Amino acid sequence: MWSIALKKVFSRKIPLVCAVVILFFVGIAFAAQFLGFASAWDTPVGAQYLPPAFSSFKMWFGTDILGRSVMYKTIQGTRVALSVGIITAVLSAPIGIVFGCVAGYFGGWIDDAIVWFIATLSSIPNILLLIAISYSMGRGMMAVYIALTATSWISLARILRGEVLKHKEKEYLVAAESMGVGHTQRIFKHLLPNVTHQIILSMTFMVEIAIRSEVLLSYLGLGVQNLPSWGKMIDDAKGELSTGVWWQLTAATVAMFFLMFAINILGDYVRDALDPRAHI
Amino acid sequence: MWAYIIRRLLYSIPILLGVSFVVFALFNMVGGDPATLLLGKHATAERVEMVRAELGLDQPLPVQFGQYLKQIVTFDFGKSYTTREDIRQKVIDGIGPTLSLTVPAFALTTIISLLIGLMVAYFRGSMIDRISVVFFVLIMSLPALAYILFGQYILASKLGWFPISGYGSSLQEKFYYLGLPVLISIVLNLGSDIRFYRNSIIEEVTQDYVRTARAKGLSESYIYLKHVLKNSMIPVITYVVIQIPYLVLGSLLLESFFSIPGIGGMTVEAVNNSDFPMLKAMTTVISILYILTTVLTDILYYLLDPRMNFSKGK
Numbered sequence: 197m198w199s200i201a202l203k204k205v206f207s208r209k210i211p212l213v214c215a216v217v218i219l220f221f222v223g224i225a226f227a228a229q230f231l232g233f234a235s236a237w238d239t240p241v242g243a244q245y246l247p248p249a250f251s252s253f254k255m256w257f258g259t260d261i262l263g264r265s266v267m268y269k270t271i272q273g274t275r276v277a278l279s280v281g282i283i284t285a286v287l288s289a290p291i292g293i294v295f296g297c298v299a300g301y302f303g304g305w306i307d308d309a310i311v312w313f314i315a316t317l318s319s320i321p322n323i324l325l326l327i328a329i330s331y332s333m334g335r336g337m338m339a340v341y342i343a344l345t346a347t348s349w350i351s352l353a354r355i356l357r358g359e360v361l362k363h364k365e366k367e368y369l370v371a372a373e374s375m376g377v378g379h380t381q382r383i384f385k386h387l388l389p390n391v392t393h394q395i396i397l398s399m400t401f402m403v404e405i406a407i408r409s410e411v412l413l414s415y416l417g418l419g420v421q422n423l424p425s426w427g428k429m430i431d432d433a434k435g436e437l438s439t440g441v442w443w444q445l446t447a448a449t450v451a452m453f454f455l456m457f458a459i460n461i462l463g464d465y466v467r468d469a470l471d472p473r474a475h476i
Numbered sequence: 477m478w479a480y481i482i483r484r485l486l487y488s489i490p491i492l493l494g495v496s497f498v499v500f501a502l503f504n505m506v507g508g509d510p511a512t513l514l515l516g517k518h519a520t521a522e523r524v525e526m527v528r529a530e531l532g533l534d535q536p537l538p539v540q541f542g543q544y545l546k547q548i549v550t551f552d553f554g555k556s557y558t559t560r561e562d563i564r565q566k567v568i569d570g571i572g573p574t575l576s577l578t579v580p581a582f583a584l585t586t587i588i589s590l591l592i593g594l595m596v597a598y599f600r601g602s603m604i605d606r607i608s609v610v611f612f613v614l615i616m617s618l619p620a621l622a623y624i625l626f627g628q629y630i631l632a633s634k635l636g637w638f639p640i641s642g643y644g645s646s647l648q649e650k651f652y653y654l655g656l657p658v659l660i661s662i663v664l665n666l667g668s669d670i671r672f673y674r675n676s677i678i679e680e681v682t683q684d685y686v687r688t689a690r691a692k693g694l695s696e697s698y699i700y701l702k703h704v705l706k707n708s709m710i711p712v713i714t715y716v717v718i719q720i721p722y723l724v725l726g727s728l729l730l731e732s733f734f735s736i737p738g739i740g741g742m743t744v745e746a747v748n749n750s751d752f753p754m755l756k757a758m759t760t761v762i763s764i765l766y767i768l769t770t771v772l773t774d775i776l777y778y779l780l781d782p783r784m785n786f787s788k789g790k
Contacts, residue, residue, distance in 0.1 A: 316494030319770070320763045321725050327747055328502045328759050411619055415729070416747045430621045437629045449622040456617035461610070 201393075201469040211465040217458035221274055228275040240264055248443050258443040260432065269424040270447045276425040277455070280410045281403035283341055288349035289399055295349070296356025297383050301364060310357075314350055322347050326409055330418040337420050340413060344406045352398040359391045393470040400463045404456060411452070426452050480778055488771050495763045500544050503756045505537065511752075531557075531753060548764070553757035558749040563757045566742065573643055574726035574738030576650055581661035582723055586716055589666055593673025598700060600678055609671070616667035624733050627660045641735040657730045669715075676711040680704045717773040721766040 205211045240262055248258040248266075257266035299310035317325065326343045333339035363369060372386050407426075413419040414427025426448040433445030511527040528534045532543055547553050553563040592608075599605045632638045638656035643649070680686065681704055689699045726740030735741070739762070746754040 312490055312494060315491050316498060319491055319495050319767045320498065320759065321722065321766055323725070323728060324743070324759045324762060327743070328499065328755070331747065331750075331755065332502045332506050408619065411621060412729070415621060416744065418747065426619075427621075430619060430625070433625055437625055438633060445622065445625060449619060452619050452622075453617050456619075457614060460613045460617055464609075464613070 201466070204469040205462075205465050208465065211462050214458040214462040214465075217454055218462065221455050221458075222278060224271055225275040225278040228271050229279070257447040258441075260444055266429075266444050266447050269429060269444075270426075270451050272424045273426040273429060273448060274451060274455075276420050276423050277407045277410060277452070280337075280340060280344065280420075281406045284344040284348055284406035285399040285402040287341065287345040288402055289352065289395060291345070292349035292352030292398070293356060293388070293395065296353035297360050297387065299353070300357040300360030301379070301383055301387070307357075310353070314353055317347075318350055318354075323412070326413065327416065327418065330413055335418055335421055337423075340410060340419055343413070344409055347409075348402045348406065352395065352402070355394055355398060356391060359394055360387060363387055363390055393466075397463060397467055397470075400459060400466075404459050404463075407452070407455070477778070481775055484771055484774050484778075488767050491767055492764065495767065496545060496548055496760065497541075499756065499759050499763070500541055503752065503759075504533070504540055504544075547757075548760060553760070554753055556746075556754045557751045558754070563754060566754075567739065567757070567761055570726075570737060570739045570742050571724065572645075572738075573736050574731070574740060575723060577654055577657055577661070577730065577736055577738065578723040578726055580654070581658045581665075582719065584658070585662045585665045585669055588662065589669035590673050590712065592666075593670050593677055594700065594705065596670065596674045597677035597681060598696075600674075600681070609674075612667040612670050614667075615663065616671075620664055620729055623660050623664060624729055627656060628733060632656055641733065643734075643736045653734070654736075657727075657734045657736065661727060661730060672715055673708075673712060676708045676715075677704060679711075680708040683707070714773070714777065717769075717776060720773070721769040724765045724769075725762050 206215070240259070244259065244262065248256055250256065257270060260266055260269065295310050295314070299307045320328070325347050329343035329346055330339040333342055369382060369386060372382050377386070410419055410425060411427035411430060414425050415431045419425060419427050429444050429448035433441075433448075436442075436444060511524045511531065511533060525534070532540060535543070551564060555561060556563055556566065559566075596605050596608050628640060632640045639653055642653045644653060685707075686699060686704065689703055690696075724739065725743075726738045728740040728744050730736070731738045731741035732744040739758070743755070743758050745751070746758060
């Protein structure tokens with residue numbers, strides 16, 4: 197199923213381009229994280245608020261209030277955005293999987309308890325829960341990860357619980373049970389592969405929401421502290437735009453736009469390829 | 477029906493308790509000392525002690541929780557730390573401005589996207605459909621802050637079509653000041669709404685009864701407006717009603733950028749001031765309102781489709 201779906205997705209041009217765009221961002225983030233690319237973002241490269249110029253790479257997007265290269269800041273922002281997105285998805289997926297599968301599979305009071313917990317957390321509007329967690333955890337990267345993870349697993353758990361309920365009565369699981377296969381193996385070996393596409397899609401979605409939320413948290417001053425992020429760049433632009441300084445806002449917006457757009461479109465194609473009902 | 481409503485209301489009690497516990501745990505147990513957060517790192521020890529006593533933070537935790545539950549039941553959350561205003565009064569005053577931004581924006585977005593969704597679904601698979609799908613993803617992919625900043629700068633500051641920010645209580649002033657925030661809010665939500673409506677409508681269009689209707693010789697527009705629209709109402713109404721609680725929350729960004737004195741702007745202000753009592757109260761009040769509206773949704777749902785069984789759903 198997977199190889200067919202992947203072949204279907206990447207035989208088209210658009211999803212291929214999206215994948216290349218995403219890989220490009222990942223490459224930049226990787227280079228910034230591990231190879232010291234654009235690590236000189238903190239040192240001024242010229243006067244304050246120089247407009248974009250093509251004289252050198254670091255001047256492509258101009259300079260900010262302290263004369264730092266906006267290009268370098270955008271690159272560091274990519275690193276922050278992707279690490280926030282990926283770490284959130286990687287941390288929340290197991291939580292969502294365990295809670296969702298266990299609730300749907302065992303039912304009874306376990307299900308009631310998990311459903312109650314999920315209902316409780318989702319009764320607090322997401323933005324407020326995010327704010328409350330990052331506020332109480334103190335500002336910084338760690339608080340951002342925890343807040344985003346705490347809010348992201350919920351939707352996956354809910355989706356998986358529904359899926360597991362659907363699969364529970366299916367013949368293959370009943371057959372596995374009659375053959376004496378234990379609970380853990382039935383869940384992880386037999387059931388989970390049938391809902392993997394839901395997990396992948398949810399994780400894509402988590403990455404997107406995490407990156408968006410980081411921008412909001414940064415605007416509120418609750419986000420990343422010692423690194424430039426797209427959110428902080430956009431936040432800086434509040435006062436800059438009226439003085440005619442448009443490049444910092446534009447650079448962060450455009451960078452975020454391309455990443456979001458590529459993730460969205462690729463996600464759509466993957467979903468269509470995995471969903472047999474979507475072929476209309 | 478009454479049995480269902482009562483059952484549903486009773487079901488929300490454990491959730492309400494859960495929410496109050498989570499909020500309490502976050503604000504009073506998990507984090508650093510709220511008094512220090514409020515006063516900053518350089519406050520003297522006596523000053524911190526004073527604020528702790530004032531906020532009731534020197535009491536043992538069960539007592540604090542009891543006080544918090546009392547606040548919820550009596551809807552009396554004390555005073556804002558920074559402005560010294562009564563929080564209850566502030567929240568009540570803020571609901572008006574918030575709703576006058578969110579309700580028109582929400583109504584317009586829903587109508588516009590339902591119409592466009594219906595149209596796009598009708599042309600599904602064609603060039604129009606494909607281009608519009610890409611276009612709406614494009615709209616969705618831009619950050620919300622960028623819309624607000626560019627919108628305010630270009631449409632208000634440069635072109636002067638709208639006032640830059642402000643708010644007034646008369647209807648005329650509301651029209652004058654809320655035009656741009658409402659417009660931006662519509663653009664922000666249009667993409668995802670249209671996508672959702674398009675997909676739910678297409679889901680219906682591929683059902684067997686539509687084929688039967690076509691086979692009977694019914695006209696395409698009749699099928700769409702009479703059968704498809706009616707049957708896709710269940711996901712559409714769920715989607716619409718789910719958003720209603722958020723109307724009370726308002727938009728954090730829009731309100732603070734356009735100086736609209738609503739709930740969202742207040743929340744941002746509370747975060748900026750590290751206003752502990754205010755932030756806690758806002759989280760609590762909005763969550764309670766959210767729970768009450770979900771109860772309403774479920775009842776509405778039940779009236780529309782009595783097959784819905786809440787003990788199995790969720």
